[in-house]
Amino acid sequence: MPEKTEQTFNGIAASPGIAMGSAVVLAQQELVVPQRRLQPDEIKSELERLMSAVETSKNQLIEIRDSVAGDMGESYARIFDAHVMILEDRRSLDDVVGRIEDGHNAEFAFNAVFLRHEKELWAKGDVYIKDRAGDIRDVRRRVLSNLSGMRRSPGDLSNLDSDVIVIAHDLSPADTAQMRKERVMAFGTDIGGRTSHTAIMARSLEIPAVVGLKNVSAVVTDGDFVIVDGNRGKVVISPSSTTLNRYSMEIERYSSFTKGLLRFKDLPAVTIDHHSVMLSANIESHEEVDSVLEHGAQGIGLYRTEFMYIGREGLPSEEEQHRIYEAVAAAVSPNPVIIRTMDLGGDKFLSAFESPKEMNPYLGWRGIRFCLARKDIFKVHLRAILRASARGNVKIMYPMISNLDELIEANAVLDEVKAELKTEGHAFDDDCEVGIMVETPAAVMIARELAEHVDFFSIGSNDLIQYALAADRGNEKVAYLYEPLHPAVLRFIKETIDVAKESGIWVGLCGEMASDLVCAFVLLGMGVDELSASPYVVPEIKEMVRSVYFSDAREVAERALTTARPGEVRKMTMEKIGKEQPDMPL
Ligand code: PEP
Numbered sequence: 172m173p174e175k176t177e178q179t180f181n182g183i184a185a186s187p188g189i190a191m192g193s194a195v196v197l198a199q200q201e202l203v204v205p206q207r208r209l210q211p212d213e214i215k216s217e218l219e220r221l222m223s224a225v226e227t228s229k230n231q232l233i234e235i236r237d238s239v240a241g242d243m244g245e246s247y248a249r250i251f252d253a254h255v256m257i258l259e260d261r262r263s264l265d266d267v268v269g270r271i272e273d274g275h276n277a278e279f280a281f282n283a284v285f286l287r288h289e290k291e292l293w294a295k296g297d298v299y300i301k302d303r304a305g306d307i308r309d310v311r312r313r314v315l316s317n318l319s320g321m322r323r324s325p326g327d328l329s330n331l332d333s334d335v336i337v338i339a340h341d342l343s344p345a346d347t348a349q350m351r352k353e354r355v356m357a358f359g360t361d362i363g364g365r366t367s368h369t370a371i372m373a374r375s376l377e378i379p380a381v382v383g384l385k386n387v388s389a390v391v392t393d394g395d396f397v398i399v400d401g402n403r404g405k406v407v408i409s410p411s412s413t414t415l416n417r418y419s420m421e422i423e424r425y426s427s428f429t430k431g432l433l434r435f436k437d438l439p440a441v442t443i444d445h446h447s448v449m450l451s452a453n454i455e456s457h458e459e460v461d462s463v464l465e466h467g468a469q470g471i472g473l474y475r476t477e478f479m480y481i482g483r484e485g486l487p488s489e490e491e492q493h494r495i496y497e498a499v500a501a502a503v504s505p506n507p508v509i510i511r512t513m514d515l516g517g518d519k520f521l522s523a524f525e526s527p528k529e530m531n532p533y534l535g536w537r538g539i540r541f542c543l544a545r546k547d548i549f550k551v552h553l554r555a556i557l558r559a560s561a562r563g564n565v566k567i568m569y570p571m572i573s574n575l576d577e578l579i580e581a582n583a584v585l586d587e588v589k590a591e592l593k594t595e596g597h598a599f600d601d602d603c604e605v606g607i608m609v610e611t612p613a614a615v616m617i618a619r620e621l622a623e624h625v626d627f628f629s630i631g632s633n634d635l636i637q638y639a640l641a642a643d644r645g646n647e648k649v650a651y652l653y654e655p656l657h658p659a660v661l662r663f664i665k666e667t668i669d670v671a672k673e674s675g676i677w678v679g680l681c682g683e684m685a686s687d688l689v690c691a692f693v694l695l696g697m698g699v700d701e702l703s704a705s706p707y708v709v710p711e712i713k714e715m716v717r718s719v720y721f722s723d724a725r726e727v728a729e730r731a732l733t734t735a736r737p738g739e740v741r742k743m744t745m746e747k748i749g750k751e752q753p754d755m756p757l
C-alpha cells in the first residue's frame with residue numbers, strides 16, 4: 172500500500188480514459204546556456220558549429236515528422252513541419268549569426284534570439300498563442316542540446332521497459348509522438364491547454380491525459396502510484412484503498428463500455444420511445460474532421476474559426492480560408508458544418524492586430540462586435556465561408572449577438588458579400604442557412620425578435636452560464652458558482668428552445684454542457700433539436716440517448732426547472748440513466 176496520503180490534483184481533461192500505475196517523473200531539464208566571448212579567429216568555426224546544430228535538429232525533426240506521418244497521418248506530421256519552419260526563419264537566423272559575428276558564442280546567441288520570440292508570445296497571455304510559444308521552446312531546447320551534445324529529455328520516452336504513467340512539467344509534441352503507446356498508459360503535465368499540440372496528439376494516440384495540473388510534477392516522485400482520470404481531468408497520487416477500488420471498477424466499466432460504443436456509430440440518436448435528437452461535434456481545427464467522422468457525429472455543430480487567425484503573423488487570406496472551409500465541408504457532406512464566424516476577443520485575440528487591453532474582455536470587444544467594427548476582415552471571412560458552401564452543407568453562425576441591430580447589420584454585410592460574389596461569378600449556396608449563438612442573457616430575452624431573421628439558434632452555454640451567473644468561465648476561484656444546472660441557466664435555455672419552436676426554427680446547443688451526460692439528458696428532455704459535443708464523447712452521448720426514455724428526460728427536465736438544487740437533478744438523472752444503462756460511466 173502507498174505510504175503517502177492520497178492527494179488529488181484537478182487539471183484539464185485533455186484526452187479521455189483512465190489509467191493507473193507507477194509514475195515516471197520527467198523533471199524539467201533546465202538547459203545551461205554557456206556564455207563566453209569569442210576571439211576573432213573563432214568566429215568562423217562557431218558559425219559552422221551553429222549551422223551544423225541547426226542542420227542536425229532539422230534532420231531529427233524531419234525524421235520524427237516522417238514517422239508520425241506513417242503512424243498518425245499527415246495532419247499530425249504538419250506539427251513538425253511548423254517546427255522545421257521555425258528553424259528556417261531567415262530573419263531570426265541572421266540575427267543569431269550577427270550576434271556570433273559580434274563575438275558571442277553560438278549557444279548564447281541562439282538562446283537570446285529564440286527566447287525573446289518565445290517571451291513575446293507568452294506575454295500576450297492567450298492560451299492558444301502560448302501553445303505556439305511552446306513550439307519555439309521545443310525547437311530552442313533541441314538546438315541547444317545539439318550544440319552541447321546533451322541528451323534531450325531525462326527519460327527517453329521511446330525506450331521504456333515497463334508500463335508507466337508519465338508525469339512531467341510539460342511534454343513536447345515530439346515527446347508525445349515518441350511515447351510507445353504500449354508502455355505509456357497515461358500522462359499528466361503541469362502546463363498546457365486542451366488545444367495544445369500535445370493534447371491533440373494524446374487524443375489521436377488514445378492515451379488518457381490531463382494537462383494544466385499546475386505543480387503535479389513537483390509533488391510526484393518516481394515510483395509513486397498514480398491514477399490519471401482523463402475523463403474528469405483529475406490525477407490522484409497515492410490513492411487510498413477505497414479510491415483504488417472505485418477506480419479499478421471504473422476502469423473495467425469504462426473499458427467494456429467504450430468497446431461497445433462504436434457499434435452504435437452509424438445508428439441514429441433516438442430514444443427507446445422514438446424521440447430523435449441530432450448529435451454533432453465541435454471542432455477547432457480542420458484536423459479534427461477525421462475524428463468527427465470516426466465517432467459517428469452527424470455533422471459539425473460548431474467550427475470555431477478564430478483558430479485560423481490566432482498564433483500567426485498576418486491575417487489568413489480568403490484563399491487560405493476558402494481551401495480549408497471547403498475541405499471540411501466536402502469531408503462531412505452531405506452532413507452539415509456550422510461555421511461560426513470568428514469569435515475573437517474574450518480569451519482569444521488576434522495576434523496580427525493589436526487589440527487594446529480591456530478591463531473585462533468577456534464583456535468587451537469580441538465576436539460580432541469586432542467583426543462589425545472591422546468589416547474589411549469580416550467580409551473576407553464571409554466570402555471564404557460562402558464560397559465553401561458550393562461544396563457542401565455549410566451553415567453560417569454569428570457569435571455574441573446581444574441586440575437586434577447587430578444581427579440585421581451582420582445579415583446586411585452577408586447580403587453585400589453575396590452580391591459581390593455573384594458579380595464575380597463565384598459559386599455559393601444562396602440558401603445557406605444563417606443562425607446565431609444564443610449566449611448572452613439579452614439574446615434570450617429578445618429571442619422572438621431575433622428568430623425572425625435567422626434559420627436556427629445554437630445555445631452557447633459556456634458563455635450563457637458565465638453571463639447568467641456572473642461567474643467568469645476561466646477563473647478557478649469562482650468555478651464553484653459556474654453551475655450548468657442552476658435553474659436560472661436552465662430557464663434561459665428553456666425559454667430559447669420554446670421561442671425557437673414557436674417561431675418555426677430549429678435549436679441546438681454547442682457548449683460544454685452537451686458533452687456532460689447528465690446535462691445532455693436534461694437538455695434532451697427540454698426538447699433541444701441538436702446537441703454538439705466534443706467528437707470523442709459523441710458515442711457516449713449517443714449510447715445514453717439510445718438507452719433512455721424521452722418521457723423520463725422530460726420529467727427530469729421539468730423538475731430541474733423548478734428545483735434550486737442541481738445535486739438533486741444529477742441524482743435523479745443518474746437513477747434514470749443507470750436504470751437503463753448500468754455500465755454508463757458517470
Ligand atoms: C459557448 O459559449 O458555449 C461556445 C460554444 O462558444 P465558445 O466556447 O467558443 O465561447
Ligand code: MG
Pocket residue numbers: 570610631633634
Ligand atoms: Mg461563446
